[in-house]
Each structure stands twice: as structure tokens, then as C-alpha cells.
Amino acid sequence: MADIGIKQLAKILGISTASVSRALNNPERVSDAMRKRVQDAAKQTGYRPNKMGASLRTAKTKNIIVIIPDISDTFNSGVIRSIERTASDRGYSVLFGDTQGIRESEIGYGDMVRTRQADGIICFSHNLPFSDADLDSDNFKMPPIVNSCEQLQSLQLAGRSIPLVTIDNVAAGREIAKHLLDLGHREIAVITGDIDSPSTQQRLLGYKLALKEAGLEFNPALVFEGEYTLEAGSSTTLEILSEPQRPSAILCMCDETALGCLYTLKENNISVPSDISVVGFDDIKFARYFSPALTTVAQPVDDIGRQCVEILLDVIDGKSVAQKTVILPHKLVIRDSTQAI
Amino acid sequence: MADIGIKQLAKILGISTASVSRALNNPERVSDAMRKRVQDAAKQTGYRPNKMGASLRTAKTKNIIVIIPDISDTFNSGVIRSIERTASDRGYSVLFGDTQGIRESEIGYGDMVRTRQADGIICFSHNLPFSDADLDSDNFKMPPIVNSCEQLQSLQLAGRSIPLVTIDNVAAGREIAKHLLDLGHREIAVITGDIDSPSTQQRLLGYKLALKEAGLEFNPALVFEGEYTLEAGSSTTLEILSEPQRPSAILCMCDETALGCLYTLKENNISVPSDISVVGFDDIKFARYFSPALTTVAQPVDDIGRQCVEILLDVIDGKSVAQKTVILPHKLVIRDSTQAI
DNA sequence: CATCACAATGTAAACGTTTACCTAAATTAT
DNA sequence: ATAATTTAGGTAAACGTTTACATTGTGATG
Structure with a gap:
């Protein structure tokens, strides 16, 4: 038996697709018997719900995109790791865009939320990943986005306030x-x-x-x-x-x-x-x-990453973000490369 | 005007959605006049096709997932950068999974191709990102996958041959x-x-x-x-x-x-x-x-990354991959940490 | 006993595309 | 001039989910 869809599974069990969907996503909304029957069958048949179908219907992708000038920069990659891990804990996947600092590339990645490939953006650049034309347009709606480490150029913001996670x-x-x-x-x-x-x-x-x-x-x-x-x-x-x-x-x-x-x-x-x-x-x-x-x-690399995704998810979920900009503590680390004159 | 879909755009232009789709994706299949009219209107209205809709219909996501024990490892992050860049050139986006070497995590990410979130996998682990149960099952079909740097444990393979990109x-x-x-x-x-x-x-x-x-x-x-x-x-x-x-x-x-x-x-x-x-x-x-x-x-970090995605895309496109395992040249670099005894 | 509220499930529409198939017009061949 | 072919565009189904709404049954309430 090859790949199976919700319809086939429903047919096998002699129930409706609605019940299958509910048993899997809202287990509290079906009877115990039904829940067990469906879950067992799902496991047994290896049913894996097609995310595209779900995304299309719910208009949620559970993806976030992180836009970064250079993935292989050591500092960045530390933050990235933290981002990936917390996102993953929260059920989100992470798409990475390495822009090499190229504006067009930034814009290309920014576009991915408008093409519904991602629900939000974490951005390491001091530019917004949208074209000036878009930013100026009245019908432009800012998607969920938070800035990591770099504050945005104020001229681009034009009064908008974008959450920021950084040190002082x-x-x-x-x-x-x-x-x-x-x-x-x-x-x-x-x-x-x-x-x-x-x-x-x-x-x-x-x-x-x-x-x-x-x-x-x-x-x-x-x-x-x-x-x-x-x-x-x-x-x-x-x-x-x-x-x-x-x-x-x-x-x-x-x-x-x-x-x-x-x-x-x-x-x-x-x-x-x-x-x-x-x-x-x-x-x-x-x-x-x-x-x-x-x-x-x-x-605080790990904290920066974690806070970025937590704030972003709050914005995505429409929760008001109390603290628009988060300043995390830094720490002077004195080692052997400095000495008194 | 808020976000607009293909239907609205078609209605605005007084044509069918089919024509819009064709003008945008298969420009050679419509008349010059139509093509221009649609493309202009698309730009003008800021129409961005919803990728989820398209993915659902075409059963292609244009995503690849790379499964890696630690994104912030310096060597890995170099390969990752190369992967991201070539994938991006070829119109693919890259999802990263940082597994911390945890088997369940690997499997979780491997699952993403079965839930149609990605078309293929690049894997840095010496384990396949699938459960043993799955691997043993007869109806298991190996998705497009290539291994980077690490050869697979032969026992897992069970006669299967997975492309590999590595040095000797x-x-x-x-x-x-x-x-x-x-x-x-x-x-x-x-x-x-x-x-x-x-x-x-x-x-x-x-x-x-x-x-x-x-x-x-x-x-x-x-x-x-x-x-x-x-x-x-x-x-x-x-x-x-x-x-x-x-x-x-x-x-x-x-x-x-x-x-x-x-x-x-x-x-x-x-x-x-x-x-x-x-x-x-x-x-x-x-x-x-x-x-x-x-x-x-x-x-050859860059080459490794590039070859990984090129081979993977060939597999995804169903092209037979002539050379299943690619051995790239390494190079001894003698610097100052060694000397004759 | 009739009514009601509620729980459990089913029905079917909707999400936004792409594309197989069809039609009509235009072009070419005979 | 007619038949055959090509071209351009339209129609509508399909992809796989989720969910609003409808239906049924069951126990509680008066």
C-alpha cells in the first residue's frame, strides 16, 4: 500500500474525513473509542497528513524564515542554532536565506511570506526585506517580523515599529x-x-x-x-x-x-x-x-535566538507584544589579550 | 487593495485563471499581448501566487531539507552555506534541521518529506532519517536523499544505494x-x-x-x-x-x-x-x-555543498544519477604546526 | 412525557493553484 | 475552396486538508 490520504483512511475505517481530522488534531472533540481507532489506524497505515493541504486550508505554514547575510559567520550560526531549536520545539520549521548582503536577495526572501511559504521573518539585516516600492505603497501590510541584533535604519521604518532583540x-x-x-x-x-x-x-x-x-x-x-x-x-x-x-x-x-x-x-x-x-x-x-x-x-547567543522566535510567534499569533524591543545583557570577558600599558 | 488571488486578477482582466497561470508560468503558451497584459497587471496589483496552492496541485514543494547534527559547527556551516546558495539558484528553498545527533529528531525531520513539506533530503548523519520500522516495511519507498560527508551504516542500507558526496x-x-x-x-x-x-x-x-x-x-x-x-x-x-x-x-x-x-x-x-x-x-x-x-x-566545502544539491535535484527530477557516489579531491595543507622530529 | 441541551459524527464547501480537455478561430495544405 | 492542422484561450476538476453547519442520538430537566 503506497501513500495514503485522509480520504482513504476514512474509507478504510468507514467514517468521514472530518472525524479523522478531528481525532488527529483535536482529540478532545471525539469519543475515546473513535480517537483510539483512528490513531491506531493512522499508525498502522503510516498515514502522514499532507502539510500542503492543511496549510492551504488553514493559511498557516508553520514555517518561519530567517534572513541572514552569512550563515557561516560563527556568531550568526550560534544564533541560528538557537533559533532552529526553539522553533522546532514550538512546532515550527525554519527556512534559511543567505543573502550575502545583497539587497535583491533580501527582498526575494522577504517575498516568501507573501507567497505563503512562511508565516513570519527573523531578519539579521538592518534593511527590511521589502522593496522600497512595496514599503511606500499604502496597501502594504507589514508581515510578522522581528529583527535580530541589528536595529533597522530609521528612514525605512517610517514610524513603524518592528520588534528587536539585541544587546545594548x-x-x-x-x-x-x-x-x-x-x-x-x-x-x-x-x-x-x-x-x-x-x-x-x-x-x-x-x-x-x-x-x-x-x-x-x-x-x-x-x-x-x-x-x-x-x-x-x-x-x-x-x-x-x-x-x-x-x-x-x-x-x-x-x-x-x-x-x-x-x-x-x-x-x-x-x-x-x-x-x-x-x-x-x-x-x-x-x-x-x-x-x-x-x-x-x-x-547571549542562545537567548537572542530564543527570544527572537518567541516574540515572532507571539506576533504571528496576534498576541500583542508588550515589549517591542528586548535588550539582553552582555558581559565583558577579560582574558589574556589585554594588559596595562 | 489587500492581497489578491489568481481569481481576482483573472476577473480584473476579464480572462480565465488558466490564462493568468499560463502567462506567468508558461509564457510561451500564450500570445504576446496576453503575456504582457497579465504580467503588467500582476506587477501592478502586487499579485503573488500562493505557493501552497501551487504545491498542493503540483505535488512539488521546491523545498529541500538538510539534516545536520550541529548547524553551528564551522565545517558544517560552510557546507550549509554552499547548499543554500546553489539551492536558491535553482529555485529551491532550504529547511534546516539541527538534530543534536538525536535519533528521534533525525526521524522527525526525515518525516517532513512524507508530509510533503520538502521534496528531498540532504543528510549529514550516518543514519537514515527514518525509523527502523519504516525501513523494514515493504511499502516503504525511499524518498530522494543524498548523504553528505558521512557514508551510511551498511546495515541500514539493506542493499539500497544512496548517493554520497564526500572526500576519500x-x-x-x-x-x-x-x-x-x-x-x-x-x-x-x-x-x-x-x-x-x-x-x-x-x-x-x-x-x-x-x-x-x-x-x-x-x-x-x-x-x-x-x-x-x-x-x-x-x-x-x-x-x-x-x-x-x-x-x-x-x-x-x-x-x-x-x-x-x-x-x-x-x-x-x-x-x-x-x-x-x-x-x-x-x-x-x-x-x-x-x-x-x-x-x-x-x-572542498563549496563543491561538496553544490554537488549535494545538484545530485539531489537530479534524483528529484527522476533523472538517473549516473555516478552514485562522488569523491571530491581533498588537499594536504602544510602550515606551521608540524615539523621534523 | 415532552422538551432541551449537548455530544458525536457526517456533509460538503472552501483554501488557491495547475492542467487535461474542449472549443473556436486562424493558418496551412491540397 | 475545402479539409486539416495549429494556436489561443476557456471550463472545470483536482490536489488534501479543515471546519461551518447540519444531523442524529442520548441523557437530563420540567
Whole structure:
């Protein structure tokens, strides 16, 4: 007997499809006898309800889509794992879209909720995954969506409020900069991520705040735009080293960048932390295994992922989301890549 | 105007739904005028065909599911990225299942193709994602599936042949062991992954082969079972160090393990490579940035991912897959963690 | 005993597509 | 000019569920 549908099963049992459906999905709405009979038969025949049929009828897919610039980024993949696990616990499946930062790609994935392939979106980009034309149109209805880690550009929002799960990037930036300042560092170079990204700008703001609190002048010549990658960390560090004046510390806005930085410093026989202190951001799993072990800011990866899906599901279910933006606690993790000057 | 369906669009244009569908999906089957009229109207009204409706009718979801023990494993996430990208190019979406190695979880995800949520499966486990009961049943029909990196346990297969995309793990294991032997190492400890996993066993076999070719006896006391993680690399190395006799080299079957190993050696003031040589496996992106940069075996991550989906789509499309198992070339990458004794 | 409320099940419509089949018109072949 | 073929488009069924509504039976209530 090949694959079997609800009709066949109903016929076999001599009952209606309605009863089968009820016995399986709303067991409390049928008699005990019926429930048992159907469930046994379902198991026995290997009946598996066709999700497409159900989705079509209920207009619910039980899928969520997560839109992310790079699935293989270590920090991201940690959050992704958490997202997948909580979604799965809640009966949802997760579709991943890797956009490589390409706008068209983001929009393509955003479209999947309008084609009813998913019920909602978790987005790691600072752009909404919809075309400007759509966003401007009056008949555009924002689907369930929550932003992870990156705040949206305010101009896109146009008064709309999208839930956000993140750490307090300015506080975190301020804190780790303060750590360096407390150690006596005065010339602190910064390797940023994409300068347009809110997380980068917020962390930079934190850095400036710390400087000001320490009574120091901000020196724009010390900030170097990079990317959240190993390669960028390495190459940008080379840039820094080619400057006439060498900083006593380098603040990287991402651990991968910091690890790339560490590498290049070692290549150039500059020892960390005795010659230069280095800090990162994220506390990816490799950070503590590097040598020297990296001082960094830990983000609560698992919590971020979990909260993202919980809020998203609330929005999908039409529950009002009390707290539109969730700020999770970060933590300064001091290891061996920093020392007093 | 809110969301619009094919019927409304057809009514607006005063034509049948069939024409709309054809104009959009089989443009060559309608007149130029009709095609343009429909396409314009579709764009204008923002019509997005409901995928569930289409899937139900066509019995195709254009989804594939990838089942993986840990999404955040660095090697895996590289393959995943490649999978996602090629799938996306071919018009398929990717559902991810993170199983944490739990059998029930694997089975749950495997079930998704029978509930018509996906058309096929890419599996990173050495187990088939189906219950034994199902596998034994005569009416069980194997859905489109390809295995990535891990060969299936032969007992599960029962004569079935499942496409596999991998490197030649025994050759690779042999090669990297030979590298150490050529450097004069005689006492080579091994940190394996899960001893049940075919990749581990194959690599171990390669190690034994190399030993034999060098005229050396295999010493089981030198193999330590670990896991493909940083933590396991670290803790297992501690074990090795507690043995009376210290090996001159450690062969790790995964880069994360090797990095954990490097860490613990440094903690114990054993310098690599002068005191002990260390090698890994996979060439994850961090390998070359570590200090010392890790000697390892590079796997063609992108190719593996691409081939997996291409073969899978062929199977889905019913094309006969000429080459059931694809062996992709690996490459020994010699860096700074190994040296002659 | 008649009425009512309720529980259990059945009937059939609806979800939004695609496509086999049919018809009419236009083109080509003879 | 007629028959044969092709082309363009329409009609309606089908995909597999869920669920509003209708029906039946059963025990409780007056």
C-alpha cells in the first residue's frame, strides 16, 4: 500500500474525513473509542497528513524564515542554532536565506511570506526585506517580523515599529573601551564592521562616550572601516601598522576581526598583549582557545535566538507584544589579550 | 487593495485563471499581448501566487531539507552555506534541521518529506532519517536523499544505494599520517570523532595504512576517542598528556579538535611544533589564523555543498544519477604546526 | 412525557493553484 | 475552396486538508 490520504483512511475505517481530522488534531472533540481507532489506524497505515493541504486550508505554514547575510559567520550560526531549536520545539520549521548582503536577495526572501511559504521573518539585516516600492505603497501590510541584533535604519521604518532583540551595543562598546582606558591605553585604534550598520555605529558611539568620560579627545584617524570577517581583521590591521603612529590597543568590533588582527600582529612580530592589547566582540566559541585568549564582549547567543522566535510567534499569533524591543545583557570577558600599558 | 488571488486578477482582466497561470508560468503558451497584459497587471496589483496552492496541485514543494547534527559547527556551516546558495539558484528553498545527533529528531525531520513539506533530503548523519520500522516495511519507498560527508551504516542500507558526496577519507587520513611519518614521527596519538562515525573509522583506517607502509606496528593505546568539538580537543589532549609516554605528534580528525588540542598544549607549556606536532582535518577558516597555523587536510566545502544539491535535484527530477557516489579531491595543507622530529 | 441541551459524527464547501480537455478561430495544405 | 492542422484561450476538476453547519442520538430537566 503506497501513500495514503485522509480520504482513504476514512474509507478504510468507514467514517468521514472530518472525524479523522478531528481525532488527529483535536482529540478532545471525539469519543475515546473513535480517537483510539483512528490513531491506531493512522499508525498502522503510516498515514502522514499532507502539510500542503492543511496549510492551504488553514493559511498557516508553520514555517518561519530567517534572513541572514552569512550563515557561516560563527556568531550568526550560534544564533541560528538557537533559533532552529526553539522553533522546532514550538512546532515550527525554519527556512534559511543567505543573502550575502545583497539587497535583491533580501527582498526575494522577504517575498516568501507573501507567497505563503512562511508565516513570519527573523531578519539579521538592518534593511527590511521589502522593496522600497512595496514599503511606500499604502496597501502594504507589514508581515510578522522581528529583527535580530541589528536595529533597522530609521528612514525605512517610517514610524513603524518592528520588534528587536539585541544587546545594548553602545553600553557594550563603552564598556570594553573603558576596559582599555582603565588599563592606561590612550591611543586606541578601532576596526569597525560595515560603517553603515547600526551595530557598528552604536559600538563606535560607546567608544566615543568612554573616551569623553576619560576626558580624551576622539581622533577619527584611529577608526578603520573593516568587515566582520577574519580576512578584514587581518588586512585592516596591516593598514593600521602602516600608519606613522602605532596605537597601544586595537578594539575590534567582532571576534573574527580580532582573530584576524591577532594573526597579523603575530606575523609582524608584535606581541599581544605586551606590545599591543586587542579586544573583540561577540565571544565566539573560538575566542577563548586562541593565543592569547581574547578579551571580548559576550553576547547571549542562545537567548537572542530564543527570544527572537518567541516574540515572532507571539506576533504571528496576534498576541500583542508588550515589549517591542528586548535588550539582553552582555558581559565583558577579560582574558589574556589585554594588559596595562 | 489587500492581497489578491489568481481569481481576482483573472476577473480584473476579464480572462480565465488558466490564462493568468499560463502567462506567468508558461509564457510561451500564450500570445504576446496576453503575456504582457497579465504580467503588467500582476506587477501592478502586487499579485503573488500562493505557493501552497501551487504545491498542493503540483505535488512539488521546491523545498529541500538538510539534516545536520550541529548547524553551528564551522565545517558544517560552510557546507550549509554552499547548499543554500546553489539551492536558491535553482529555485529551491532550504529547511534546516539541527538534530543534536538525536535519533528521534533525525526521524522527525526525515518525516517532513512524507508530509510533503520538502521534496528531498540532504543528510549529514550516518543514519537514515527514518525509523527502523519504516525501513523494514515493504511499502516503504525511499524518498530522494543524498548523504553528505558521512557514508551510511551498511546495515541500514539493506542493499539500497544512496548517493554520497564526500572526500576519500581513508586516502586523506593516510596522507596526513604519512606527512607526520615522513617528518620522522613514530609515536603519533590520534584524537578521533565519534568512533561510530564512518568518517572517523575511515580516517583511522588511513592512519593504520600509513603506519603499515612505514613498517610500523599500530598501537591501539595511541587512539583516543573524542568528538568533533573544541572542548573535546582540549579535554582529550589532557588525557593524552596524563599518559606515561608522550607522543611526538597528535593527529586530530577535525580542526576544531585540533584547535582545542593546541590550546591545551600551550596551557601546559608544550610548544608546537617543537615539542609536539599537531595536525587537523577540514581546513576550517580559522585554521590558518591560529598560532601556530594549523597543518590540515582541506575539504572542498563549496563543491561538496553544490554537488549535494545538484545530485539531489537530479534524483528529484527522476533523472538517473549516473555516478552514485562522488569523491571530491581533498588537499594536504602544510602550515606551521608540524615539523621534523 | 415532552422538551432541551449537548455530544458525536457526517456533509460538503472552501483554501488557491495547475492542467487535461474542449472549443473556436486562424493558418496551412491540397 | 475545402479539409486539416495549429494556436489561443476557456471550463472545470483536482490536489488534501479543515471546519461551518447540519444531523442524529442520548441523557437530563420540567
